[in-house]
Amino acid sequence: MLDWYEGYRDRGLRLGRGSKVRGDHESFVVDMDNSLTPAYQTTRYAQLQALKRQFIGGEYPNGETVEGEFADPVVILFGLTASSLRDGGGFRPIVDHDREIRDAWKGSSGSVKRTLRYVLEDLLGLDTGDYAWHWQSEPHPGPEKAATGYAHSHPVVIIDRAAVTGDEDPADPETYRSVVAKHIAECEGAEWSAHEINDTGDSAVSVREADDIEDFAGYVSEYLAVDPDQDLLERSDEYLIFAASQWATTTQKYSRSKWATAAVKADACEQQAMDPEAEQTRRHGQAVVRAGANVSHRFECAECGSAHGIDQSEESLARHRLDGAAVAASASSSAVPATDGGEVVEAESGGESGDESGRTLAERWPSARSAGSVGSETRVRECGHVEPDTCPLCATETEAPHHTVSGEVPIPESAEARSGSRWSVGFDRPPEWKPEAVVQTASGEETKIGSPGGTAYGEITVEGAESITSRSPLPYLPPPSALEGSEPWEGTDLFSESDVRLGLVPPPELVAREMAESVQSDRRVTPKEWPSDWYASRFEREEEPEPDPEPEPEPDPEPELASAVRRSIEELVRVEGVESVPSLLGRLRIDPSKREVVGEFVGGLTG
Numbered sequence: 001m002l003d004w005y006e007g008y009r010d011r012g013l014r015l016g017r018g019s020k021v022r023g024d025h026e027s028f029v030v031d032m033d034n035s036l037t038p039a040y041q042t043t044r045y046a047q048l049q050a051l052k053r054q055f056i057g058g059e060y061p062n063g064e065t066v067e068g069e070f071a072d073p074v075v076i077l078f079g080l081t082a083s084s085l086r087d088g089g090g091f092r093p094i095v096d097h098d099r100e101i102r103d104a105w106k107g108s109s110g111s112v113k114r115t116l117r118y119v120l121e122d123l124l125g126l127d128t129g130d131y132a133w134h135w136q137s138e139p140h141p142g143p144e145k146a147a148t149g150y151a152h153s154h155p156v157v158i159i160d161r162a163a164v165t166g167d168e169d170p171a172d173p174e175t176y177r178s179v180v181a182k183h184i185a186e187c188e189g190a191e192w193s194a195h196e197i198n199d200t201g202d203s204a205v206s207v208r209e210a211d212d213i214e215d216f217a218g219y220v221s222e223y224l225a226v227d228p229d230q231d232l233l234e235r236s237d238e239y240l241i242f243a244a245s246q247w248a249t250t251t252q253k254y255s256r257s258k259w260a261t262a263a264v265k266a267d268a269c270e271q272q273a274m275d276p277e278a279e280q281t282r283r284h285g286q287a288v289v290r291a292g293a294n295v296s297h298r299f300e301c302a303e304c305g306s307a308h309g310i311d312q313s314e315e316s317l318a319r320h321r322l323d324g325a326a327v328a329a330s331a332s333s334s335a336v337p338a339t340d341g342g343e344v345v346e347a348e349s350g351g352e353s354g355d356e357s358g359r360t361l362a363e364r365w366p367s368a369r370s371a372g373s374v375g376s377e378t379r380v381r382e383c384g385h386v387e388p389d390t391c392p393l394c395a396t397e398t399e400a401p402h403h404t405v406s407g408e409v410p411i412p413e414s415a416e417a418r419s420g421s422r423w424s425v426g427f428d429r430p431p432e433w434k435p436e437a438v439v440q441t442a443s444g445e446e447t448k449i450g451s452p453g454g455t456a457y458g459e460i461t462v463e464g465a466e467s468i469t470s471r472s473p474l475p476y477l478p479p480p481s482a483l484e485g486s487e488p489w490e491g492t493d494l495f496s497e498s499d500v501r502l503g504l505v506p507p508p509e510l511v512a513r514e515m516a517e518s519v520q521s522d523r524r525v526t527p528k529e530w531p532s533d534w535y536a537s538r539f540e541r542e543e544e545p546e547p548d549p550e551p552e553p554e555p556d557p558e559p560e561l562a563s564a565v566r567r568s569i570e571e572l573v574r575v576e577g578v579e580s581v582p583s584l585l586g587r588l589r590i591d592p593s594k595r596e597v598v599g600e601f602v603g604g605l606t607g
Contacts, residue, residue, distance in 0.1 A: 042228035050267035070160035073210040081152035082189035098151040104187035115182040125165030132260035139242030149241030173205040262308040269304035372426030483508035503532030509576040537564035
């Protein structure tokens with residue numbers, strides 16, 4: 001882990017946009033970061049400050065003050081742990097110990113998180129927007145303690161006591177006893193002896209009034225081991241033990257509730273609007289749009305997508321639409337009313353107007369680099385007959401059975417619609433910043449070195465957004481199963497046999513990879529490369545030479561793999577991550593007698 005950490009030292013990521021050919025290329029270098037650097041710890045500390053500002057109130061870095069969202073905030077801090085020792089006295093595996101604490105918190109319907117939600121919503125009567133939580137895993141301090149370096153968790157909850165409608169006291173630690181009890185019931189090794197609820201400093205539940213916490217981030221970070229001023233190499237041994245176990249298992253240290261995440265995004269949005277060097281002109285919530293699908297809120301900020309501090313009621317939406325329409329009418333004919341409580345959103349350049357929800361074409365198609373829309377209003381064709389009831393266009397009665405002209409009567413070819421006004425709107429987004437290279441920055445000069453911690457240094461290829469459909473005859477991505485087998489062209493019109501044999505169609509594992517990428521939150525599709533002979537190497541075995549009739553050759557005690565089969569195995573291991581020998585034998589139809597040879601080859605690939 002320390003070698004990996006040092007691999008980030010003095011490394012930078014160069015971002016660029018534009019084209020050197022067109023002469024509009026520009027770039028800059030940002031420091032490379034990881035979850036253990038002081039810069040990352042500074043970000044965590046800043047996010048804790050953001051939670052405090054948005055829910056409790058406080059001051060932005062520029063000196064501007066903000067009132068918190070909660071009228072009477074209360075902070076609850078839990079300490080949930082488990083024994084690091086087995087019943088016989090031996091140490092438990094440190095990773096399993098951490099997983100059990102995590103699984104108890106986030107598990108299924110019987111999780112600690114669900115019990116906390118029951119206490120907050122059912123016992124205290126709070127709505128989901130009246131509380132927020134931040135959960136983080138941290139190491140036990142040492143030295144020379146049985147739990148040194150082992151994990152424990154600290155859920156931090158902020159609630160609005162003014163919104164409490166239940167009979168329970170939100171400031172009494174006993175109110176949250178059932179949360180601790182659930183942890184003890186669900187987590188192996190957790191006992192009441194380590195989770196006492198009292199008024200001392202070692203209580204499993206600590207409740208503080210917001211007014212008693214002068215520095216919320218400092219108060220919380222004492223328990224969360226967030227230290228923006230220390231380099232990893234200066235941290236304690238127990239923290240290094242904990243960090244190594246988290247790094248080796250690629251474990252995320254923290255999680256937040258939906259409204260805590262929304263508050264952090266809103267805080268960043270506000271600071272972007274305050275920064276004179278930023279290009280954001282509207283404050284958080286000044287322009288509001290309808291939320292997308294599969295989210296629990298209705299309306300969100302048009303700038304950052306956060307619903308924090310935005311009224312979600314339909315009544316508010318209707319009222320602000322009327323107010324916005326009145327402002328728009330007096331401001332300019334091209335203005336579009338904001339959908340809720342915000343300023344008027346001007347139409348984009350080029351005469352682009354919004355749809356019924358007030359969204360522009362660019363907002364409705366955020367993934368497009370450029371787009372256009374051309375059309376005109378619908379118009380009725382006119383036949384030009386002097387006498388009525390001659391064709392269906394000039395019929396005086398069109399409803400059966402009283403229609404005056406049968407629908408079978410043809411409409412004359414001369415019938416035309418009157419000319420209508422045409423409109424054309426569109427947009428062109430500037431090129432986006434993309435990573436270009438990893439560089440060495442310690443000397444003051446940029447030297448391309450490749451990926452930190454990598455074995456082969458040199459210029460790296462940065463993956464960008466390019467779909468398989470742009471490099472193949474496929475009009476859309478079919479199910480990966482449609483490309484499996486030795487004759488995938490049977491029963492489909494998407495591609496032909498020649499397309500497959502010529503390598504124009506990709507192998508199924510690449511289609512599966514792009515489908516997985518397209519459903520991720522950032523929807524970042526990476527370029528796909530595949531050899532043109534992948535089908536031949538996978539399904540058309542290399543012809544073996546005819547054996548001499550005399551003498552009959554001895555069987556090879558250690559059969560070798562053909563080069564084409566080796567390439568196919570390497571492709572599945574590298575691209576799709578398939579390391580199971582039986583799976584490789586089945587998918588590539590390799591003789592089971594070569595199981596050991598395949599296993600040795602896969603072992604060499606995976607180290």
